[in-house]
Amino acid sequence: MQKDCNQVWQNCLDFIKDILPDKHIFETWFVPLKPLALQDDTLTLKVPSMFFCEWLEANYINELRAAIKKELGEGGKLIYSTVIDSSAVGADVKLPSNDRKATQNKSTTIPMNMDTDVKGFPNPFVIPGLKKIKVNSQLDENYSFDNFVEGACNRLARSAGYAVAQNPGKTAFNPLFIYGNVGLGKTHLVHAIGLETKQRYPDKTVLYISAEQFFQQYVDSVKNKTTNDFLQFYQMMIDVLIIDDIQFFANKQGTQDVFFQIFNGLHSAGKQLIITSDKSPAELSGLEQRVISRLKWGLSADLQVPDAPTRIEIIRRKLLKDGIDNVPEDVIEYLAYNVSTSVRELEGVLISLLFQSSINKSGITIELAKELIDKFVKSSSREMSIEYIQKVVCDYFSIPISLMLSKTRKGNVVAARHISMYLSRKHTQSSLATIGSKCGNKDHATVLHACKSVQNSYDTDKRFRADLDEIEKLINE
Numbered sequence: 001m002q003k004d005c006n007q008v009w010q011n012c013l014d015f016i017k018d019i020l021p022d023k024h025i026f027e028t029w030f031v032p033l034k035p036l037a038l039q040d041d042t043l044t045l046k047v048p049s050m051f052f053c054e055w056l057e058a059n060y061i062n063e064l065r066a067a068i069k070k071e072l073g074e075g076g077k078l079i080y081s082t083v084i085d086s087s088a089v090g091a092d093v094k095l096p097s098n099d100r101k102a103t104q105n106k107s108t109t110i111p112m113n114m115d116t117d118v119k120g121f122p123n124p125f126v127i128p129g130l131k132k133i134k135v136n137s138q139l140d141e142n143y144s145f146d147n148f149v150e151g152a153c154n155r156l157a158r159s160a161g162y163a164v165a166q167n168p169g170k171t172a173f174n175p176l177f178i179y180g181n182v183g184l185g186k187t188h189l190v191h192a193i194g195l196e197t198k199q200r201y202p203d204k205t206v207l208y209i210s211a212e213q214f215f216q217q218y219v220d221s222v223k224n225k226t227t228n229d230f231l232q233f234y235q236m237m238i239d240v241l242i243i244d245d246i247q248f249f250a251n252k253q254g255t256q257d258v259f260f261q262i263f264n265g266l267h268s269a270g271k272q273l274i275i276t277s278d279k280s281p282a283e284l285s286g287l288e289q290r291v292i293s294r295l296k297w298g299l300s301a302d303l304q305v306p307d308a309p310t311r312i313e314i315i316r317r318k319l320l321k322d323g324i325d326n327v328p329e330d331v332i333e334y335l336a337y338n339v340s341t342s343v344r345e346l347e348g349v350l351i352s353l354l355f356q357s358s359i360n361k362s363g364i365t366i367e368l369a370k371e372l373i374d375k376f377v378k379s380s381s382r383e384m385s386i387e388y389i390q391k392v393v394c395d396y397f398s399i400p401i402s403l404m405l406s407k408t409r410k411g412n413v414v415a416a417r418h419i420s421m422y423l424s425r426k427h428t429q430s431s432l433a434t435i436g437s438k439c440g441n442k443d444h445a446t447v448l449h450a451c452k453s454v455q456n457s458y459d460t461d462k463r464f465r466a467d468l469d470e471i472e473k474l475i476n477e
Contacts, residue, residue: 005038012067041072044079138208143191149317151310157301161189165196168240168272173299175273179280180303183344186276190242197240204239211248215255235265240272247277250286263294308387311336327364334369337388386424386438392474393420405440421447422454
């Protein structure tokens, strides 16, 4: 008596359901498979897409083989058919990988003899002409944790990122949302997380992609009617997804819809998401509330402007990496104190300085550094910092900054401390509390008293006025 293909497949499903550890796996990967025909001992199954069958091939082939053998016997065969909508045939499938060519396949069937040794026989779930997908992570190996300079400005984000790399998808930091202004190290940090993850878990698939690139892939998938393939690629193939500059999704309804689906699929499967932006989730405009809500699920960590010691260390690390040891310490400090708002701009000025020195066959000097900063650094980037003011004041009085920040009450040290507070209030946007915290952990009342004291001395003491005028002149050079 001829068996019915629907009944045969239903029996196979019952068997597979009993041996799988998770009901969710069964409903996700086996229920969508549909029987098309049964001829002799050969069952034909329809699979939703090429990505779907790639996943089955990699994860559940043994369960399928066992079910077919049980139901059809030792001579049972399986024909595996994947159907692509006819309107899409001939169009390219765009994938976020440089290692895989765009591929289109018509309905394809491959016979599989369940008797055959799997090692000596092509896997029936490999579509002809389609090799195993190898996703190019797009990670930059120059951006590792080894050369990421940690400071108070980025300690939370760096620590959370390292924790995620140690156990992706299993921490409370999912998604990990990293935000901050341009040039503060967001891209470096997420690349470092991706590289560390790959080092610890070589079998996990990590993908870094800019929001703009993701948007273009989505547009192409809509144009080519391959949106399902686009969705399934991200949901099935990726273990750690890193999307840079998500603010680019603003007012792009379709992109937000597909991102929302991908986010839900990855998160529910225990996969890791890492997102960067120039603003916190609450400050993002042009994004749907449901998307913003998802971005708030995990940890949001900001990157702030690095302080002077961190900027000095960034320069030193950069020089060490490039094997350069002829930059004087005073030049390093001058760069760090005068380029204070962007790590990217700081590194750019350093590169320009080294290049100019090489071209002119001259030494690297303060004068050359000043010339380059005046020429290339935007005035907004040269906003006065408290640290820079402290350095100029301490250099003028020939005392170390550490002494000025101590609790000593020596006259010249107190004068330097008070002048630093006064000039910080005059030349920066910092609050009294911030100035006090950076001038020896003083409170705002102490700062206010110091400012009044300096103003009184300036009005009544000619020598003090001359000193203060000279210090201001040095600051504004």
